[in-house]
Amino acid sequence: MAMIENLKYPIGVFVQPxxxxxxxxxxxxxxxxxLPERLNDVVKDLSDEQLNTPYRPNGWTVRQLVHHLADSHxxxxxxxxWALTEKSPLIKPYDEKEWSEIFDAKSAPIQLSLDYLKALHSKLVYLLKGLSASDLKKTYLHPDHPNHPVSVAENIAKYAWHGSHHLAHIQALIHRKGW
Incomplete structure (x- = not known):
């Protein structure tokens, strides 16, 4: 069981400071x-067979991970x-497992998501670098945790971890397989 947990969480579970x-x-x-450049550097030379390899037993393939990163981010x-423009809005979550089962996540060229992540993160980083201290305190509500508003600052932490988490999945697989 510990091995599966290490495969699931190669950098550990997210812990909010x-x-x-x-x-x-x-x-x-x-x-x-x-993240976009690091991810690109790690996956750019992988073959289709390697991209279609699960990072762990019963896990997503490398291709699905790349597309998931674009969808999630x-x-x-x-x-x-929403948090910056509305007063503590209730967000709509998405079923990431179902999204990863849609044909595009399983078959689309990863370059689509790599290009999208590069553009998206350019916009995101520009936005985040310009936030004020009061902006960082603004919040949204997740329906799974309606009594715990998520601040913009907390969300920055979560998504920095999230990108590193999935990048580590791919890096660990490459290391284990000797690619």
Whole structure:
């Protein structure tokens, strides 16, 4: 069981820091800024067979992970915008497992999502670097946790972790397979 947990969470589960500092915000924004290039560097030379390899037993393929990152970070960008423009809006979640089963996640060229992530993260990072201290405190509500508003600052942390988490899935698979 421990091996599966290590495969699922190669960098550990997300833990929200009790105190969010300006330095942490800056570090997380940098992680988001470099994610598209880091991801591209890791997957650019993989064959279709390698892209269609699950990162763990019963897990998504590398291709599905790349498309999931684009889908998930698209949703995150929208959540940032809602939090910044509405008073603690209730967001609409999406079923990421079902999205990963749609044919495009299983078959589309990864370059589509790599290009999208590059553009999306350019916009996202530009937005995040311009936020004020009061912007960072703005929140949204997730229907799964309606009593815990998620601040913009917390969401930055979550998505910096999320990108690193899935990148580590791919890197660990490449290492295990000796690709």
């Amino acid at each position: 009790s105190k969010i500092t300006d330095d942490l915000i800056e570090d997380w924004i940098h992680v988001l800024e470099v 698209h949703h995150s960008y929208t959540r940032f915008k």
